[in-house]
Amino acid sequence: MKFARQFGILALVGCFLVGCDTTGDRAAVNTSPAVDGNWYQRSMLWLHEDHHTQAAHAVGREADPAETRRLIAELAPDVLQIHAKGNPGWTTYPSKVGYTPPKLARDVLGLYRDIARQDGYHWSIYYNIGRDGEIMRRRPEFNRDRPDGSEYERALCYHSGVGPQYIWPMLREIITGYQPDGFWFDGSVFTIANCYCPVCRERFQREQQLDAPKRPGDKGWSAYSQMQRQIYREFITQTCQQIHAVDPDCLVSFNWAYSIRMPERPDPAIAYLTGDIANHVEKLPAEAHWYDSTGLPFDLMTTGHTFTQNDAGKLAAIPKPAAQIQQEIAVIIANGGRFNLWDNPTPESGLRPERFEAFNQYVTPFVRARQPWCMNTQRTAEVSLLHNTASHYALAEKTRKPFNRANNRIDGATEMLSRLHLDYEMIGDWRLHALDVRSPLLVVEHPRALSAADIDAIKKLIASGRDVLITGMGLNANKKLWPVFGIASIDFASGSEPFTVTVDNRKYELNHWLNRITVAGADVLLTAVDADGKFTPLLTAHRHGRCTAYYMPIPLLSAHQTNTPPIGFVNDVFAMLRPMRERVLATDAPPSVHVILRQRGEQRIVHMVNMSKGHRIITSRKGTYDAAVIDRLEPVPPCHVSLQLDHKPRAVTLQPQNQPVTGWRYANGRLEVDSPSFDVHQMIVID
Ligand SMILES: [Zn+2]
Numbered sequence: 001m002k003f004a005r006q007f008g009i010l011a012l013v014g015c016f017l018v019g020c021d022t023t024g025d026r027a028a029v030n031t032s033p034a035v036d037g038n039w040y041q042r043s044m045l046w047l048h049e050d051h052h053t054q055a056a057h058a059v060g061r062e063a064d065p066a067e068t069r070r071l072i073a074e075l076a077p078d079v080l081q082i083h084a085k086g087n088p089g090w091t092t093y094p095s096k097v098g099y100t101p102p103k104l105a106r107d108v109l110g111l112y113r114d115i116a117r118q119d120g121y122h123w124s125i126y127y128n129i130g131r132d133g134e135i136m137r138r139r140p141e142f143n144r145d146r147p148d149g150s151e152y153e154r155a156l157c158y159h160s161g162v163g164p165q166y167i168w169p170m171l172r173e174i175i176t177g178y179q180p181d182g183f184w185f186d187g188s189v190f191t192i193a194n195c196y197c198p199v200c201r202e203r204f205q206r207e208q209q210l211d212a213p214k215r216p217g218d219k220g221w222s223a224y225s226q227m228q229r230q231i232y233r234e235f236i237t238q239t240c241q242q243i244h245a246v247d248p249d250c251l252v253s254f255n256w257a258y259s260i261r262m263p264e265r266p267d268p269a270i271a272y273l274t275g276d277i278a279n280h281v282e283k284l285p286a287e288a289h290w291y292d293s294t295g296l297p298f299d300l301m302t303t304g305h306t307f308t309q310n311d312a313g314k315l316a317a318i319p320k321p322a323a324q325i326q327q328e329i330a331v332i333i334a335n336g337g338r339f340n341l342w343d344n345p346t347p348e349s350g351l352r353p354e355r356f357e358a359f360n361q362y363v364t365p366f367v368r369a370r371q372p373w374c375m376n377t378q379r380t381a382e383v384s385l386l387h388n389t390a391s392h393y394a395l396a397e398k399t400r401k402p403f404n405r406a407n408n409r410i411d412g413a414t415e416m417l418s419r420l421h422l423d424y425e426m427i428g429d430w431r432l433h434a435l436d437v438r439s440p441l442l443v444v445e446h447p448r449a450l451s452a453a454d455i456d457a458i459k460k461l462i463a464s465g466r467d468v469l470i471t472g473m474g475l476n477a478n479k480k481l482w483p484v485f486g487i488a489s490i491d492f493a494s495g496s497e498p499f500t501v502t503v504d505n506r507k508y509e510l511n512h513w514l515n516r517i518t519v520a521g522a523d524v525l526l527t528a529v530d531a532d533g534k535f536t537p538l539l540t541a542h543r544h545g546r547c548t549a550y551y552m553p554i555p556l557l558s559a560h561q562t563n564t565p566p567i568g569f570v571n572d573v574f575a576m577l578r579p580m581r582e583r584v585l586a587t588d589a590p591p592s593v594h595v596i597l598r599q600r601g602e603q604r605i606v607h608m609v610n611m612s613k614g615h616r617i618i619t620s621r622k623g624t625y626d627a628a629v630i631d632r633l634e635p636v637p638p639c640h641v642s643l644q645l646d647h648k649p650r651a652v653t654l655q656p657q658n659q660p661v662t663g664w665r666y667a668n669g670r671l672e673v674d675s676p677s678f679d680v681h682q683m684i685v686i687d
Contacts, residue, residue, distance in 0.1 A: 039122045039181055040251050040272045041297050043078035044333075044371045045364065046340040048126065048184070048301060051108070052086030053101050054347065059092060060106025062350030069115045074356040075341065076364055079182075080121040082112045084174050087154055087187055089134025092349075093177070097170040099134045108349050113178045125180040129167060129239070129254070130156055130187030142166065144195040147214040155191040158235035159199045168242040175246050182251035183243060184274060188235075189257045193400045194228050203227065216398050225393070225402040232403070233267070240269030260290050261405040263387045265430040276301040276342060279320075279627055281328050281611070285594060286414035288335035290387065292379060293426040301340035302328045304355055304363065307619050307627035315621065317344075319358035323614060323680065324630035326366050330681035333374040334596050334607035339367055369656035373605045373683050377598040380584055381425035381439040383574075385413055388429050388454055391447035409445045412559030417443075418611075419591035420571055422578070432457045437466055441578055446472030446555035450481075459484055467548045469577060472513070472555035485551045486522025486542030490515050493553075496563050499528040501538050503572040512563045514538075515553035522551070525576060539573065550577060567591065589639040589675075597643070605655075606643065606684040608675060610636045635677050641684065643671045655683040 053059045072080060085091050090101045093109035109125070116123035131154040136143045142162035144155040156162050174180065201212045204227055210220040236254060243250050251271035258266040259275055266273065273291045277283045277300065284300055291298035304325065310316040329339045341363060345351055387410055396404035410426075417424045427437055433453050442461060444450075447470075450458070455478055462468055462484060475481055476492055493513035501508050503526065514528060516536050526539035542549045556565060556573065580586050585597050589608060596607040614633040618626050645666070652661040652673055661684065665672045673684055 038251065038271065039079075040338075041376070043122055044338050044375060045075070045077045045367045046079040046081060046124075046299060046301070046338065047072060047075050047077040047121075048340055048342050049082040049112070049351075050086075050126075050342055050344045051083040051092055051349065052088055052128075053083070053090040053092055054088055055090055055099075055101050055103075057101065057347040058103040058105040059090070059101045059347075059349055060104060060108045060111070061348040062346050063106055063108055063111055063348075064350075065111055065115075068111065068351055069119065071351045071353060071356040072115060072121075073119060074360040074364075077121060077341070079124050080112060080116045081124040081126055081184055082109065083126045083128070084109055084178070085127050085132070085170070087128045087131035087133065089132040089136075093174075095170065095173060097166070097173050106349070109174075109178050113180075122181045123179070124182040124184050124251075125174060125178065126184045126186060127171065127174070128187040129185040130189075130191040132156055135162065135166065139166070141197070143197075144191075144193060145197045145200075146193075147196050147212075149196070152191075152193055152195075154187075155193065157195045157197050157200065158188075159195070159203065159231045160197055161199070163235060163238060163242075168239070171239075171243060172246055175243065175250065179247075180250060182253070182271065185239070185252070185254045186276075188254050189232065189259075189262055189403050190405070192228060192232055192403055194224055194402060200228070200231070203231075216400070222397055225397060228402045229262075229393075233264075236267050237269065240267065244269065258294060258296075259287055260387065260407065260410060261392075261403045263290070263389055263392050263428050265428060266294060266296055270296065272296055273298040274301065274340065276340070278303045278342065278625055279306055280625070281324075281331065281628075281630075282415075284328060284331050285335065285418060285611070286410065288332055288337050289414060289424060290426045292336040293431070294428065297338070298336070299338035299340040300332045301342045302332075303342045303344075304359055305343070306629050307621060308617065308629050309619060315619065318629075319355045321629065321631045322358075322362040322366075323633050324628070325363060326680045327610065327614070327630065327633060329363070329366055330370075330607075330609045331594060331611060333367070333370055334594070334598075334609050334681065336374070336377060336379065336598065338375075370681070370683065373655055373685055377600045377605060379423065379425055380597045380599050380604070382422045382441075382578065382584055382597075383417065383424050384437045384439045384442045385410075385417065385424045385426050386432060386442060386444045386447070386454075387426045388432065388447065388450065390429075390449040390451040390454060394448040408559040409447070409555070409557070412555075412564065413443065413445045413557035415559070416557045416567065416570055418594050419567060420574060421585070421587050421589065421591075421593075421595045422574060422583075423585070423594075423596050429454065432461075435461055435464055437461060440582075441467045441469060443557070444468065444470040444474050445557045447474050450474065450478050455480055462544050462547055462549050465545075465547050467550065467577065469550040469552065469556075471552040472515075472558065475551060476515070483520070484542065484544075485549045486519055486540060487551060488518045488520035490517050490553070497530065499530045499536075499538075501526055501528050501569070503569070506568065506572065508566060508569045510554070510563075510565055510569070512554040512560070512565065517551070517553050522549075525550075526573075539576070584644045586642045587639060589641075590636065593636055593639070595641070602687070604643070604645070604686040606641055606673075606686070608636065608639075608641075608678065608682045608684075610678070610680050612636075633679060635679050636682075638677050639675050641673045641675060643673070643686070644669060645671045645686070649686045651687045653685045653687070655685050 522540035522542040
């Protein structure tokens with residue numbers, strides 16, 4: 001690590017200044033193993049100790065150095081991470097800048113640093129950069145204000161001066177004292193609600209010559225939300241600059257920045273992407289697909305524990321059962337991610353042995369057995385799904401949250417495409433505008449808005465040989481696209497209505513927002529019959545040489561509650577757009593199995609992940625997420641996979657069991673393989 005070499009003496013001085021204690025081997029402080037270049041890309045398994053310290057506790061009292069070190073070694077992660085400061089605002093170390101718990105019994109941050117150095121773990125520090133209870137109490141001018149001047153609960157305003165006056169000096173103190181290989185910043189993008197502090201209002205007045213709008217729909221609301229987004233971007237850039245001025249090699253990430261809620265090209269100073277979903281396996285796949293599509297490496301974090309009612313009727317934390325945590329791990333690593341394990345120490349910093357015994361039995365072996373076929377691979381996508389900022393931020397504009405997560409287009413499309421075994425990449429603005437679409441079909445699902453650059457890129461994409469499907473309101477405000485799609489007129493739907501459609505003798509009864517269109521050049525592939533018996537086009541195709549511009553005048557994939565078209569109909573539509581014989585991968589696996597094709601050089605890896613609901617018990621917890629316990633999954637039955645391949649493979653192997661597949665066939669450019677029954681995750685590796 002360059003920093004350790006350049007600043008070694010300074011680091012030691014800093015260590016004494018902030019009073020860190022160690023596990024004994026002080027020389028280890030300056031011995032940083034395997035940190036040249038980007039250590040993140042070589043790491044697969046993290047341990048994150050989620051330690052939101054409080055003033056009332058003797059923080060560190062239960063962190064026995066030898067026992068802490070022994071338990072961490074049970075998991076044997078690649079990366080070790082613990083809090084420097086949690087959202088209450090108290091530290092885990094003696095700080096001259098921040099708020100040290102008055103009963104601090106041990107420098108916990110120093111203890112973890114020393115364990116990381118001694119045992120060869122990369123060393124990352126968690127810092128809550130968006131929430132701070134002590135700042136809210138002591139320096140309310142740094143907190144985010146509501147329109148009436150009251151304060152949002154624990155949400156810092158990045159435009160208030162909190163960076164230069166509090167956060168950045170504290171980060172310098174931490175770098176100097178504890179030499180992290182990286183920072184993991186929490187609490188930022190999802191705590192952002194439009195802020196009305198004097199500094200934010202003054203900037204808006206200066207930039208727009210307008211008073212700050214108070215509610216969605218007010219004059220200037222869109223510009224106000226845009227300004228809040230810009231403040232966050234600037235804060236990320238400036239924070240990275242502050243860190244890299246001291247340690248250029250320190251890898252920085254912000255929890256959920258550049259995720260689905262912020263579908264922007266990541267700032268070049270960001271090393272990797274990350275997000276935590278404690279206990280909700282269904283939310284993982286879409287985020288993993290999005291992160292995997294950005295070009296940056298990523299991890300997703302889930303808890304190693306869950307909650308249940310014990311015999312006395314009280315809430316008790318238990319290690320997640322093997323089936324549950326392995327399902328979470330599988331869907332993350334099958335989509336190209338790293339697994340970040342979230343554990344909570346006791347309030348006084350002790351680790352719980354029963355959890356680490358469980359991790360040792362069924363987390364580490366599960367990850368390590370799969371790692372060779374998961375890391376540094378690339379998806380071979382069957383379709384591409386547009387996730388553009390124009391549409392996403394237009395949806396967010398109905399709220400006070402400029403980076404709102406809700407997006408029923410993306411939620412519906414990601415789930416449906418996985419159930420249809422149409423593995424997808426997701427296309428952000430920058431990839432669309434660069435025409436970087438790596439499947440034969442771009443799906444533009446019912447976008448609330450398309451920018452002028454989006455429209456221009458869609459036209460160019462079609463001219464360059466890609467098929468494009470636009471659905472729902474995608475053509476409503478974008479008349480320039482009508483000739484490209486062979487549409488002459490659109491009579492916009494003002495509500496949902498019943499209609500029927502027949503595909504190959506299968507009749508579907510739908511109820512949806514149906515735009516009435518007339519065509520000029522497009523072929524009509526499907527026709528709807530409305531309640532009055534009138535016919536209207538439901539799927540049109542306008543040919544441009546080898547490729548086609550498709551339009552479907554209803555939302556096809558969006559989650560629209562009872563209006564959502566049935567999976568059988570959607571399957572029939574995609575069978576017309578991407579015929580089975582042309583698909584890279586076809587399978588008869590159940591819809592609950594996520595099938596993902598990835599590639600590294602000539603090697604191809606088919607991942608099959610059992611995403612069935614399993615046997616689960618949900619426990620409600622007041623004020624926080626409901627906790628699921630999933631103690632078993634029904635095994636996936638044997639199924640067949642057909643894969644497009646331009647040469648006969650040398651070997652087809654089931655992994656991680658390292659078992660050659662018998663009876664595979666290669667003919668007409670396709671490999672036919674039978675997969676045996678499996679419980680959670682099966683890989684078929686084709687060499
Ligand atoms: Zn503000």
